[in-house]
Amino acid sequence: MLKRKNALALIVITCCISFSSGAVIWSEDFSGINDAVQTDPAWNGEAGLLESRNGLIKASDTKDDGSPAAFTTASYSVDGAVYTTVPQTNNYTLTGNVIDYANSTDRNNRNYVRIEANYNTSTHEKISNGWGLRLERFTAGHNSIYIYNPAGERVKELYIGVNSQVLHIPFEFKRTGDNVEITYGDLTYSATDTYNPDNDQLSLYFWVQGYGSGYTETGWSDFQMVPEPATMAIFALGGLFVSSRRKK
8 A cells, every 4th residue: 555655746746846947849840831831841950941932931059148049130031930839738927028029120020920720731721820829019119019819819918118239028928727817027817728639739920021221130048848747647546547447
């Protein structure tokens, strides 16, 4: 009986350590789209370099202060997107940053993270946007952030104002069953949203308008996805219970 209790404690502790420490998902392969069919993306480099018809997204292990990050550069009107499938459950937390590296340039720019998106992995066509977190620069240094629900409706917004510094806007997206809680910069939002296991993709999308005197550079960094430790501990307990029953 004592051995069984010790084994149970070890399983619970192991699960909590494994999942509470976080799992960086940046190294996963991203596929390319341009909100349309994109069947032949070209990749180079360790984490990947995508050149779509109209956009370019790079990924680097050292771009953002030595942290895993992706970024875009553009000196003309352009848009593009990449997406990857993430290990999703109905109890998890996703964190990261949305970044404007070149905030002083006079260019209209939109930079998205789309969470729980859905893409056709054969044609790369977008099926649904999922939840959207947007950082927008609409003139030099004028920035706003927005939260969009899966229906594409803007549910929260905040004008940041004029700032010539590089902007790092942190976010946390937490799903607990059919409940969603979002913190994005100084914005907070919560909603009831039925969990759909088919919407298991993370998308990065950017849009740049016009021809400016400089280039625009935006990006994303430090993505981590953590399944809830309590959920994993419950799975472990269930497995141990079944094993115990079989031995009797």
